[in-house]
Amino acid sequence: MDRRQLLAVLAAGTATALTGCASGDPSPHKVTPRISGPVPTPSTSAAAKAALPTPPGGPKSAIPAGTITALPGKGSNLALTVDDGASPEVVGAYIKFAKDTGARFTFFVTANYDSWTTHRAELRPLVESGQVQLGNHTWDHPDLVKLSAAEVSAQLSKAKTFLHNNFGVDGTPYFRPPYGSHNATVDRVAADLGYTVPTMWYGSLSDSGVITEDYLIECARKYFNAQAIVIGHANHPPVTHCYGQLVDIIRERNLSLVTLNDVLVSPT
Numbered sequence: 001m002d003r004r005q006l007l008a009v010l011a012a013g014t015a016t017a018l019t020g021c022a023s024g025d026p027s028p029h030k031v032t033p034r035i036s037g038p039v040p041t042p043s044t045s046a047a048a049k050a051a052l053p054t055p056p057g058g059p060k061s062a063i064p065a066g067t068i069t070a071l072p073g074k075g076s077n078l079a080l081t082v083d084d085g086a087s088p089e090v091v092g093a094y095i096k097f098a099k100d101t102g103a104r105f106t107f108f109v110t111a112n113y114d115s116w117t118t119h120r121a122e123l124r125p126l127v128e129s130g131q132v133q134l135g136n137h138t139w140d141h142p143d144l145v146k147l148s149a150a151e152v153s154a155q156l157s158k159a160k161t162f163l164h165n166n167f168g169v170d171g172t173p174y175f176r177p178p179y180g181s182h183n184a185t186v187d188r189v190a191a192d193l194g195y196t197v198p199t200m201w202y203g204s205l206s207d208s209g210v211i212t213e214d215y216l217i218e219c220a221r222k223y224f225n226a227q228a229i230v231i232g233h234a235n236h237p238p239v240t241h242c243y244g245q246l247v248d249i250i251r252e253r254n255l256s257l258v259t260l261n262d263v264l265v266s267p268t
Contacts, residue, residue: 021206021219052102052250055258060265063173067182067198071227077263078255079229081106081201083137083176084208085115086235093240095122098131101247104257107234108137108176108199111162115234120166127167133259134163135174136195144177144186152189160193173197173267174260196267199260201231208233217245224249 061072071077082105085091092115097103109116116123126132138144139158147155156175164170172194177186182198190198203223205216216238223230224246232239250257 021203021215021222051100052247052257054102055104055256055262060263063197063264063267067200068229069200070202070229071258071263073227075263076226076253076255077258078224078226078250079106079258079260079263080232081108081135081176081199081229081260082232082234083108084110084141084233084235085113086110086233087237088113088115088118090234090237090240091115091119092122093243094234095119095126095132097243098126101243102131103247104131104133104259104262106133106135106174106259106261108135108174109159109163109171110137110139110141110178111159112140116162117166124167127169130259130261133261134167134169134171135176135199135260136160136163136171137176138178141178143179143181145181145183149185149189152186153193156190156193156195170194174199176200199229202228203230205230205232205239207239208235210236211238213238213241216242217249220246220249224253224255226253226255 055077056075064072071079080103082094085107094105094107098105123132127134136156136159138155139162140155142151142155144152144155160170160172173196175190175195175197176199180200182190187198190196202225203219205219205223207216207219220230220242
């Protein structure tokens with residue numbers, strides 16, 4: 001992406017921001033090519049001083065039937081789910097954020113991105129400890145509704161094998177269909193592979209493409225609410241500059257960042 005293209009994308013993001021965060025993020029998974037060049041190390045000194053508390057204990061809830069868009073029941077939990085991984089630098093910054101603050105994330109992994117092997121050694125201990133959970137976001141992010149049943153199975157199976165071989169987990173029972181696009185056939189094929197829970201979202205950071213930091217924080221303020229599942233993306237640098245502000249919002253609202261496994265009982 002050259003400078004002229006980047007400025008155009010940023011302008012588009014700013015124009016969108018003027019209208020406010022759209023509910024459900026109408027184009028939540030348009031993965032644009034990542035910007036080349038280094039991502040500055042996130043400034044987490046302020047966030048580290050205000051490290052997030054561990055999630056509250058207590059009984060877990062049963063997973064609701066069908067597609068989930070929020071955490072069930074009453075509580076003060078927030079599930080921040082991070083998709084894709086187009087940028088190794090941003091994936092690395094999220095890992096640093098987790099280490100610095102104790103933040104808990106569910107990553108929905110698009111398995112063909114080299115981010116996940118680049119950071120395997122750093123990420124695997126967080127997965128093993130339960131601080132970070134991994135879910136299946138397919139092998140290379142196609143619209144599953146446009147594929148045959150065999151092709152859907154191949155997308156999820158290849159990602160499942162990758163997760164197991166690299167992190168010792170396979171992401172079941174949670175999968176997130178790219179673009180939020182799924183139907184009864186997709187869900188049936190996914191369930192046959194153990195992915196019985198299509199996982200959508202209540203609100204979005206709207207950062208699948210390049211946006212401004214101000215717009216991202218506006219979306220966080222709108223959607224960081226109790227029992228929400230919020231979608232973000234590990235694709236572009238702006239989020240790496242906002243970690244301290246995200247921590248501030250979470251603490252101001254007395255929310256606890258949780259993984260899906262922290263609060264939901266997986267089927268046996």
